[in-house]
Amino acid sequence: MIKSFFIGLFLLTPLMGSSQVNDSLAEPVISIEKEKLLKNINITFDMRMEFQAYTFRGSDLYYNGLQFENGFTALGISAKLHERVDFNFRNRFNKGGDVQSLDRLGSNIELAYIDIKASPSLNIVLGKTYAFYGGYEYEFKAMDVLEYNDIQSNALAFVTGVGITYQNSKHHKFGFQVLNSRTMLYDDLYRDVVAENIQEPDWPVALVGNWRGSFFNEKFQTIYSLSYSNQVKKRGTYFFTLGNKYQNRNLTLMYDFNYSYEEIDTKGIVTNILGSDTVAEDSGYIENWLRAEYRISPKFTGLLSLMTSSAYSDFTSDRNHLRTSYGMVPTVYYSPFKNIDVRFFFAYIGRYYDHTNYAIENFGAANYNRNEVRLGFIAPLLLL
Numbered sequence: 001m002i003k004s005f006f007i008g009l010f011l012l013t014p015l016m017g018s019s020q021v022n023d024s025l026a027e028p029v030i031s032i033e034k035e036k037l038l039k040n041i042n043i044t045f046d047m048r049m050e051f052q053a054y055t056f057r058g059s060d061l062y063y064n065g066l067q068f069e070n071g072f073t074a075l076g077i078s079a080k081l082h083e084r085v086d087f088n089f090r091n092r093f094n095k096g097g098d099v100q101s102l103d104r105l106g107s108n109i110e111l112a113y114i115d116i117k118a119s120p121s122l123n124i125v126l127g128k129t130y131a132f133y134g135g136y137e138y139e140f141k142a143m144d145v146l147e148y149n150d151i152q153s154n155a156l157a158f159v160t161g162v163g164i165t166y167q168n169s170k171h172h173k174f175g176f177q178v179l180n181s182r183t184m185l186y187d188d189l190y191r192d193v194v195a196e197n198i199q200e201p202d203w204p205v206a207l208v209g210n211w212r213g214s215f216f217n218e219k220f221q222t223i224y225s226l227s228y229s230n231q232v233k234k235r236g237t238y239f240f241t242l243g244n245k246y247q248n249r250n251l252t253l254m255y256d257f258n259y260s261y262e263e264i265d266t267k268g269i270v271t272n273i274l275g276s277d278t279v280a281e282d283s284g285y286i287e288n289w290l291r292a293e294y295r296i297s298p299k300f301t302g303l304l305s306l307m308t309s310s311a312y313s314d315f316t317s318d319r320n321h322l323r324t325s326y327g328m329v330p331t332v333y334y335s336p337f338k339n340i341d342v343r344f345f346f347a348y349i350g351r352y353y354d355h356t357n358y359a360i361e362n363f364g365a366a367n368y369n370r371n372e373v374r375l376g377f378i379a380p381l382l383l384l
Helices: 002-016 032-038 150-154 186-190 269-274 357-363
Strands: 041-058 062-082 085-092 109-119 122-130 158-169 172-180 205-215 220-232 235-247 251-264 281-295 300-313 320-334 343-355 368-382
Touching: 062 109, 150 281, 150 300, 158 205, 220 251, 269 281, 269 300, 269 320, 269 357, 320 357
Parallel strands: none
Antiparallel strands: 041 062, 041 368, 062 085, 085 109, 109 122, 122 158, 158 172, 172 205, 205 220, 220 235, 235 251, 251 281, 281 300, 300 320, 320 343, 343 368
């Protein structure tokens, strides 16, 4: 019914203006004959708004507060342009809109790509899209995740390039991408904070490969990935992810393992701990992420996310452990409506950051924790 309303609105718009400017259009922009084209267009408006109560505790710092926040607001347009060509676009409004110096798009433009079906089993993706990283934490849209683990909180997920996917069989799908490794030139990204002997590469490129598997009548699924991206000449990031998912009638379990070795620190956590005026080198991150969802009833769902992340310096030699962060996010969702996906939620977010004696004694690091209670709603709205 909503789609029919918008179709009618588009058809009537030229007629409503004809009383003032009779000769502006010889015929409607969208004629009755072309009405069927609108059936291939989807317009979505995704929202997450919440009321937050939070506290922060450090060794010599404490603060708390209350506020409303628009955690996620985005407009998406997808369309089937041809029987073998799809288009996808998403603008996230609560992101900066400055045009990036490398890919020439604002960072608020998350998706702007076409998907070409080259054959029944082979697709080609061109434009700004999401990198084919593995793991189920990464699979969720930011609207649906109240708190990411450290790598995903600081990773660059949407970049420009070319990718292919190959459906080898019903149970196995492979993907490969060649992408820009950044959206900004190195000097614009790091400005005066640079490492020694750093040079901008001819092409800051990322190579990403992944495999999606399905087993036991889709009860067990996997998303594994391996990628390399060169941030500067002869130095880059090696990123490896194992994502596993088990699902039965009411229970869904997901577990991700992430490993990232970074010859130039792209996440910034190690750089911040070292506190120097140069970007950290030979850093490493190892993470675990677990999410359990249980459908209590048609209207109530319980969710628990647990996460750990360890950061290291001198990863290739001493492998000095600097920090481990811990997180837990228990959540209850309430879905009161049958025909529209509007979910109300109540959640607690606890994050704890423990630094090692090495980091405390050598770099003046201090432990701290953050606690939040959130009450809000999530609404992925299909407008057309």
